[in-house]
Amino acid sequence: MDWDALRLSLQVGLTATAFSVVVGVPLAWWIARLRPGWRETASALVLVPMVLPPTVLGYYLLQAVGRRSFIGSALEDAFGFSFVFDWTGAVLAAFVVSLPFLVRTVQAGFESVDRAYEEAARTLGRGELSIFMTVAVPLAWRSVLAGVALAFGRAVGEFGATLMIAGNVPGRTRTMSIAIYEAVQTGRASEAQILALTLTLATLGLLIAVGLAARKGVPSWR
Amino acid sequence: MALEVAFRAHAGSFVLDVAFATDGGTTAILGPSGAGKTLTLRAIAGLLRPDGGRIAVNGRTLFDGDAGIDVPARKRRVGLVFQEYALFPHLSVADNLAYGLRGRPRDEADRAVRAMVAMLGLDGLETRRPAELSGGERQRVAVGRALAPSPDLLLLDEPFSALDAPTREALVADFASLRSRLQMPAVLVTHDVAEAYALADHLLVLDGGRVLQSGERDAVFHAPSSPAAARLLGVRNLLPGVVVSVAGGTTLIDAGGLSATVRLADAAVGTQVTLGVRAQDVIALPAPDRGDGAGTATLEREVDAGIRRTLALRLPGGAEIQAELDRDLSRKLGRTLPQRWHVQVADDTAMAWQGHSP
Numbered sequence: 280m281d282w283d284a285l286r287l288s289l290q291v292g293l294t295a296t297a298f299s300v301v302v303g304v305p306l307a308w309w310i311a312r313l314r315p316g317w318r319e320t321a322s323a324l325v326l327v328p329m330v331l332p333p334t335v336l337g338y339y340l341l342q343a344v345g346r347r348s349f350i351g352s353a354l355e356d357a358f359g360f361s362f363v364f365d366w367t368g369a370v371l372a373a374f375v376v377s378l379p380f381l382v383r384t385v386q387a388g389f390e391s392v393d394r395a396y397e398e399a400a401r402t403l404g405r406g407e408l409s410i411f412m413t414v415a416v417p418l419a420w421r422s423v424l425a426g427v428a429l430a431f432g433r434a435v436g437e438f439g440a441t442l443m444i445a446g447n448v449p450g451r452t453r454t455m456s457i458a459i460y461e462a463v464q465t466g467r468a469s470e471a472q473i474l475a476l477t478l479t480l481a482t483l484g485l486l487i488a489v490g491l492a493a494r495k496g497v498p499s500w501r
Numbered sequence: 502m503a504l505e506v507a508f509r510a511h512a513g514s515f516v517l518d519v520a521f522a523t524d525g526g527t528t529a530i531l532g533p534s535g536a537g538k539t540l541t542l543r544a545i546a547g548l549l550r551p552d553g554g555r556i557a558v559n560g561r562t563l564f565d566g567d568a569g570i571d572v573p574a575r576k577r578r579v580g581l582v583f584q585e586y587a588l589f590p591h592l593s594v595a596d597n598l599a600y601g602l603r604g605r606p607r608d609e610a611d612r613a614v615r616a617m618v619a620m621l622g623l624d625g626l627e628t629r630r631p632a633e634l635s636g637g638e639r640q641r642v643a644v645g646r647a648l649a650p651s652p653d654l655l656l657l658d659e660p661f662s663a664l665d666a667p668t669r670e671a672l673v674a675d676f677a678s679l680r681s682r683l684q685m686p687a688v689l690v691t692h693d694v695a696e697a698y699a700l701a702d703h704l705l706v707l708d709g710g711r712v713l714q715s716g717e718r719d720a721v722f723h724a725p726s727s728p729a730a731a732r733l734l735g736v737r738n739l740l741p742g743v744v745v746s747v748a749g750g751t752t753l754i755d756a757g758g759l760s761a762t763v764r765l766a767d768a769a770v771g772t773q774v775t776l777g778v779r780a781q782d783v784i785a786l787p788a789p790d791r792g793d794g795a796g797t798a799t800l801e802r803e804v805d806a807g808i809r810r811t812l813a814l815r816l817p818g819g820a821e822i823q824a825e826l827d828r829d830l831s832r833k834l835g836r837t838l839p840q841r842w843h844v845q846v847a848d849d850t851a852m853a854w855q856g857h858s859p
Contacts, residue, residue: 395587398548401574402581403601404650413600417591497591501600 281470283450284458285477291366291454292435295373296381299430302374303381304423308415310382311389322386329379337372337443344371344444368445369452373434381430388422389415413500424493428486435482503686504528504654508554508564510544517541517710520554526702527680527687529718531694531733537710538690539584542656545688546581547574558653558686580647584658586639588631594618594642595627601650617645620679637668644676648683655687661696673699694735698722706730728854731777738783738822741857742776744768754853757818758798759783759844761851774853782850783824785812787839797841798822814842 310321328336344351344362354360362368396418400410416423438456445452447461455478462471507520517537521528530538543549545556545563553566558579563572580601588597598617602610618624621641631639640660647655660676661669677700680687691697697704704722705715713730714721725731728739742756744765752765756776768774788797798814801821805811810826824844826834 393587395583395585396589398574399581399583399587399589399646400600401548402546402577402579403646404575405600405603406575409603414589418589499591499593499596501592501596501603 281449281453281455281458281474284453284455284474285481287366287369287450287453288435288455288478289481291369291373291437291441292431294370295377295434295437296427296431298370298374299377299381299434300423300427303378303426303430304385304416305411307382307385307426308389308411311386322383325382326379328375329383333372333376333437333439334443336375337440340368340372340375340440340444344368362444364446364448364452366445366452369437369441369454372440372444373437376437376440377430377434380433381426384426384429385419385422388419388426391422392418417497417500420497421493424489428489431485431489432482435478502557503559504688505555505557506541506545508544508551508556508566510540510549510551510554512540512549515540515710517544519544519707519710519712521703521705521712521715523686523703525686527689527700528703528705529697529701530688530690530705530707531692531697532707533692533733535709536707538692538707539658541707542581542658542688542690545654546579546656547572547577548581561653578650578653580650580652580655582640582643582647582655582657582660584660585663586631586643588639588642588646590631593628593630594623594634597631597642598623598645598649600646613649613651617649620682621645635668636664637672640664640672641675644679651685653685655683655685657687657689659690659692661691661693676700694733704734706733708733723852725777725852728775728777731852735779736777736852737780738776738778740776740778740816740820740822742774742853744770744772744774746770752853754851756816757820758816759820759822759846761846761853762848763851763853765853765855768853768855772855773857774855775857777852777854778822778846778850780811780823781825782847783822784845784847785814785824785826786830786843787834788841788843798844800838800840800842803838812838812842814844816844 310318313321342348346352346355346361346363351361362371392415396414397410400414436456441454442457447453447457455474459471459474462474502522503525505522510517517540519541530541532538540549544551550571551564551566555562556564562570563577564570589600595614598614599610602613618627621644623641626634626638634642661673664672673696680700689700698718701718703716704718706713708729714726722734725734725736732739740756740759742754744752745755746753747768747770750764751762752768753760753762754774754776761776761778798816801813801815803810803812810831812824812826814822814824816822
């Protein structure tokens with residue numbers, strides 16, 4: 280059993296999901312409040328990583344942050360850091376593919392919140408950030424949790440783009456999905472079976488935990 | 502002036518052009534749905550940006566199209582009570598009341614919340630969520646939430662329309678007494694004439710985005726400026742009539758069998774007019790049946806609402822009028838009403854305008 284792969288999958292999945300939440304929830308709020316027309320355009324743009332083949336996405340990421348790219352070489356020169364063949368590359372890939380799932384789900388939640396709450400908060404002296412934290416997020420809480428669950432599910436299963444940018448380095452970038460692929464390729468059927476089952480259970484467990492959190496109720500930040 | 506409002510705004514193809522000013526007290530905006538009442542409140546609160554004009558409270562300019570001033574809603578110090586209240590469903594009553602007090606010292610905020618709880622009779626409900634409150638309690642929390650930060654102006658959008666009749670009557674009475682203790686001017690939107698009259702010092706009649714009439718309550722209520730304003734002010738009988746005599750400042754009008762004296766400037770005999778009479782100002786008395794029916798109205802139907810009994814009577818001239826039956830007379834007559842009635846208008850209650858209204 281490749282425990283490193285399980286640890287790495289959870290590490291990559293959770294980190295990517297955290298970035299998705301930090302970027303995606305405010306992004307969803309911003310899109311939900313755009314004028315009609317602009318809103319549809321922004322929604323469609325956010326969906327691009329969801330509809331592109333993961334390998335194509337991975338290719339673009341490699342072009343964007345690879346060693347010979349502008350960003351990649353700048354990062355390497357300044358910090359000696361590179362996404363390529365590194366677990367952070369797997370995080371980047373998982374983040375990009377999971378973001379649309381989070382944004383779409385949370386955006387629908389924000390759009391279903393009555394605008395009157397936001398307007399009431401405004402007449403009561405609150406600014407946009409305060410309204411976001413005390414009204415929008417609590418009232419769309421179930422959608423936020425659903426978005427988190429979907430994004431995590433997608434992040435933890437990332438394969439194509441991850442392989443393109445991070446490769447298959449045991450202990451460093453060999454996540455469960457890649458380990459399963461390799462086990463099947465090299466004829467280790469029973470190992471593939473155990474890995475698949477473990478990944479299924481781990482993901483399921485996390486989703487159930489999120490579901491329970493959703494049942495417990497809504498945060499009442501003031 | 503405590504409140505100066507004069508602006509033009511639009512929402513889609515709907516154009517709103519509103520102007521009024523008051524020196525304090527409560528102003529009721531009266532009008533049918535779609536008149537622009539809510540949009541007017543939204544513009545004053547800063548939730549709708551006017552195309553031009555000026556809005557000022559106690560001399561503080563909140564919006565001035567020419568000067569490029571548009572104070573954001575959060576800085577206007579204008580409290581708004583939403584029609585469906587928009588109480589935050591995830592916060593307790595106390596947290597809803599305190600929502601507009603962020604940034605104030607803790608003890609000051611606590612004191613303001615306790616003052617609202619006491620003033621609005623919300624004791625014991627502080628930890629409840631809005632879903633656990635009755636309609637009347639929700640309405641009071643919404644008023645308290647808007648009042649807690651001591652706004653310069655209070656706006657109320659149909660605050661009683663979501664309530665059942667008994668709660669509504671009790672809360673209208675409560676609000677009237679609450680109002681007398683509040684210093685700030687208030688603007689109340691309603692489509693209910695009785696509610697507007699009971700709570701307001703000034704009336705503003707709005708229809709199709711335009712102000713039909715505005716002014717001191719009784720002046721507007723008893724002297725609507727046009728048949729259209731009269732209809733919105735609860736005048737149910739608007740009849741085509743003609744001036745039959747002019748003598749000593751009073752003008753006698755006949756409207757197809759209903760006569761009334763009114764004060765009407767520059768009305769020569771024969772002038773076409775519209776006569777307006779409220780149903781409660783029509784005095785209807787049973788007429789002995791002489792067989793010829795001359796000069797009497799015929800009963801078409803009656804609506805017995807328990808607290809009042811309204812007759813629809815056909816005038817000899819063919820027009821139909823509504824008359825409220827006197828209570829004592831109603832009791833005496835019992836269930837079956839006679840077919841023929843004498844109708845006259847109570848002294849000094851009739852209104853008239855030149856020309857026939859459509």
